[in-house]
Amino acid sequence: MVGGERGLTPTMSRVKDFIYGLLFYDFTLYALRTRASIESLFLLVTLGDLIGLPIMPPYYSLRILPYVVPNIATWKRRMLREKDLLETDVMGMMSG
Amino acid sequence: MNTLIALIVGAATFYLGYSFYAKRIDEKIIKSDPKKATPAKMYMDGVDFSPASRNILYGYQFKSVAAAGPIVGAITAAGLWGWLPALLWLILGVTFVGWVQDYSAMMMATRRDGDSISAIAYKLVSPRSRTILLIFLFLYLLLISGAFGNLIAGALLNPTIPLGITMLALAGLLGGQMLYRWKMDIAIVTIVTVGLTLLVIALGPVEAVQGAVKAFNAGLDALNANQPIVSLFDPTAAAYAGGFINIKVSYVFWLTFVAVFSYLGATLPVWRYAQPVNYVGFWIMALTLLGGALGAAVAFFVKPELANFVLPAFKVWDAGVKGTLQPLWPMLFVTIACGAISGWHALVSTVGTARQLENETDALPVGAGSMFSEMLLAVLALMAVSVAGKGVGAAAFAAGVGNFLSIFGLDPKYGSALALAAFVIIVITVMQLVIRFMRVALTEALGDAMPIMRNPHVGTITSLACMFLVVLTGTFVYLWQLFGGANQLMASLALMLVTLWLVSERRNALYAALPMLFMYVTTIGANLVTAWNLWVGVVRPGLGKANYEIVVFGGLLMIAIALLLVLLALFIGWDAWQSYSRMKSQQRAGVEAPA
Numbered sequence: 091m092v093g094g095e096r097g098l099t100p101t102m103s104r105v106k107d108f109i110y111g112l113l114f115y116d117f118t119l120y121a122l123r124t125r126a127s128i129e130s131l132f133l134l135v136t137l138g139d140l141i142g143l144p145i146m147p148p149y150y151s152l153r154i155l156p157y158v159v160p161n162i163a164t165w166k167r168r169m170l171r172e173k174d175l176l177e178t179d180v181m182g183m184m185s186g
Numbered sequence: 187m188n189t190l191i192a193l194i195v196g197a198a199t200f201y202l203g204y205s206f207y208a209k210r211i212d213e214k215i216i217k218s219d220p221k222k223a224t225p226a227k228m229y230m231d232g233v234d235f236s237p238a239s240r241n242i243l244y245g246y247q248f249k250s251v252a253a254a255g256p257i258v259g260a261i262t263a264a265g266l267w268g269w270l271p272a273l274l275w276l277i278l279g280v281t282f283v284g285w286v287q288d289y290s291a292m293m294m295a296t297r298r299d300g301d302s303i304s305a306i307a308y309k310l311v312s313p314r315s316r317t318i319l320l321i322f323l324f325l326y327l328l329l330i331s332g333a334f335g336n337l338i339a340g341a342l343l344n345p346t347i348p349l350g351i352t353m354l355a356l357a358g359l360l361g362g363q364m365l366y367r368w369k370m371d372i373a374i375v376t377i378v379t380v381g382l383t384l385l386v387i388a389l390g391p392v393e394a395v396q397g398a399v400k401a402f403n404a405g406l407d408a409l410n411a412n413q414p415i416v417s418l419f420d421p422t423a424a425a426y427a428g429g430f431i432n433i434k435v436s437y438v439f440w441l442t443f444v445a446v447f448s449y450l451g452a453t454l455p456v457w458r459y460a461q462p463v464n465y466v467g468f469w470i471m472a473l474t475l476l477g478g479a480l481g482a483a484v485a486f487f488v489k490p491e492l493a494n495f496v497l498p499a500f501k502v503w504d505a506g507v508k509g510t511l512q513p514l515w516p517m518l519f520v521t522i523a524c525g526a527i528s529g530w531h532a533l534v535s536t537v538g539t540a541r542q543l544e545n546e547t548d549a550l551p552v553g554a555g556s557m558f559s560e561m562l563l564a565v566l567a568l569m570a571v572s573v574a575g576k577g578v579g580a581a582a583f584a585a586g587v588g589n590f591l592s593i594f595g596l597d598p599k600y601g602s603a604l605a606l607a608a609f610v611i612i613v614i615t616v617m618q619l620v621i622r623f624m625r626v627a628l629t630e631a632l633g634d635a636m637p638i639m640r641n642p643h644v645g646t647i648t649s650l651a652c653m654f655l656v657v658l659t660g661t662f663v664y665l666w667q668l669f670g671g672a673n674q675l676m677a678s679l680a681l682m683l684v685t686l687w688l689v690s691e692r693r694n695a696l697y698a699a700l701p702m703l704f705m706y707v708t709t710i711g712a713n714l715v716t717a718w719n720l721w722v723g724v725v726r727p728g729l730g731k732a733n734y735e736i737v738v739f740g741g742l743l744m745i746a747i748a749l750l751l752v753l754l755a756l757f758i759g760w761d762a763w764q765s766y767s768r769m770k771s772q773q774r775a776g777v778e779a780p781a
Binding site: 165168172184 | 230236238241246464528534537616626
């Protein structure tokens with residue numbers, strides 16, 4: 091979870107979280123999306139068969155498997171979820 | 187009337203509406219449950235579905251809904267009908283319609299596995315309702331780009347502004363470089379980029395700078411012997427009394443400047459330009475508006491003459507001239523969209539925030555809280571134009587905020603220049619993202635049939651060409667009201683979906699159905715009035731005249747858009763009625779309604 095207490099009074103913590111949400115949260119989301127895209131590409135190349143792409147598991151896929159196991163569940167959710175037009179890269183930054 | 191009373195009215199609306207109505211609906215009808223797993227927890231993917239604290243989401247949602255919309259709508263409506271109708275619609279609209287849509291759409295998406303609003307429309311109403319929603323969205327983007335393009339190009343003719351806006355673009359490029367390439371601390375990046383931009387904005391009103399910009403504009407106009415390229419009658423010009431708009435070379439130049447600014451935002455990587463420009467712009471806007479709000483609050487005690495409203499409370503029932511119509515109903519309700527209710531919020535609430543709620547109970551402070559806060563921003567804009575006493579629109583807003591800032595000892599001349607620059611910054615930062623969004627929408631819609639549209643430069647140039655076409659019709663108010671029409675139809679659709687969702691779950695849907703019916707009928711009426719105004723005010727006077735071809739074509743295009751919006755609204759209304767009847771008959775037969 092993002093946010094929470096960091097040795098501040100509850101009111102100050104709330105104000106800090108509000109300002110973080112106002113100013114920086116879209117930076118965080120954008121960074122997370124960028125990282126997820128790179129990670130998806132890497133996993134697709136090495137472990138594409140996990141989401142139905144017929145890739146012969148090469149030697150290196152098995153070598154990295156222990157390291158990527160924690161990310162596989164969330165990666166599969168990201169890749170297989172239906173997305174629509176509203177989910178553009180600027181949606182989080184747009185204002186009304 | 188004065189600023190203190192207006193602030194008290196705004197704050198009281200927030201408190202009473204939130205505590206006695208919103209909370210009651212949350213407890214009695216929606217029954218939000220902190221023990222229910224939210225999509226953020228169930229489908230956590232570390233990116234879009236990821237729980238965040240309610241305070242962060244409140245800030246994020248507020249930033250996403252409150253920017254240029256509530257300011258432009260309030261100042262335009264105050265100029266047309268006076269401050270009282272605008273204030274009444276803001277407080278009644280947010281209390282009975284605005285928060286209902288934002289909060290309920292968020293809860294609907296939360297309870298339906300984090301589906302986007304278009305996916306919910308597909309499942310709950312009909313497959314074509316999703317397509318219609320996306321058409322509304324594209325027209326929303328086209329019209330907002332036209333309205334904002336018109337507004338910014340006009341404001342940039344003021345010689346105090348262009349230098350600051352040019353600096354904003356450079357500060358954005360510098361900020362992206364410092365933050366992502368040189369990996370510098372965000373605090374240092376903020377101080378350097380925001381400080382530089384503020385410094386250059388402060389140079390704008392200096393005589394030598396103003397003189398240079400004026401000479402530059404005069405040089406541009408001399409290219410066409412100082413004659414307008416097109417001179418057209420705008421029934422809403424000259425303080426809404428009607429007057430001639432002269433589109434000169436300098437205006438086209440600054441419109442092209444806006445296009446270049448937006449082109450960079452739409453084609454460069456987000457981290458390189460769009461994001462840092464937004465960030466720097468947000469600081470300028472926040473500092474100016476916060477200072478303005480504080481000034482407005484203390485003006486009553488320190489300089490009461492600056493706190494009194496000068497603008498008439500009520501002007502006329504129908505502000506139309508020369509055969510055009512501007513009746514209070516239905517036009518006020520599309521002129522002020524954001525601040526009272528806006529369909530854009532439903533998109534943000536479903537695609538963005540609903541997927542990050544940690545608990546269902548967070549939806550009320552995040553969704554409803556942000557909407558009520560946005561109303562306060564609109565009230566601030568309304569106060570600024572009401573105390574200004576001179577000018578209309580952006581100029582009056584800047585003069586009013588300049589007055590508020592003068593409470594702290596700032597020269598009103600500099601205060602007004604800062605406020606006008608902040609206003610242009612708010613609008614232009616949204617504009618660049620709108621063009622980027624339009625480019626993506628065009629690629630999605632036409633990319634398969636016309637592969638060339640997949641090229642980001644082609645998509646962006648096409649979007650900018652559409653923007654130019656609607657701007658050169660020259661009538662900001664009609665553009666703005668048509669944009670409001672598209673926006674409010676999205677809001678009606680969102681409320682329609684909420685109503686159907688509540689019916690499908692056998693809950694009392696009246697609190698959403700009544701506002702939906704009001705917004706639906708009002709917006710259809712407003713779009714028909716705008717189509718008539720465009721015909722009488724823009725197209726008919728220009729028919730057969732030399733140099734008017736583009737104005738007439740743009741006017742006809744806007745009439746077509748207005749009628750298309752009405753037609754699509756009728757389609758979606760029919761589909762929703764069919765869906766409602768189906769649900770009711772299934773419920774009567776004891777069959778569970780489809781999810």
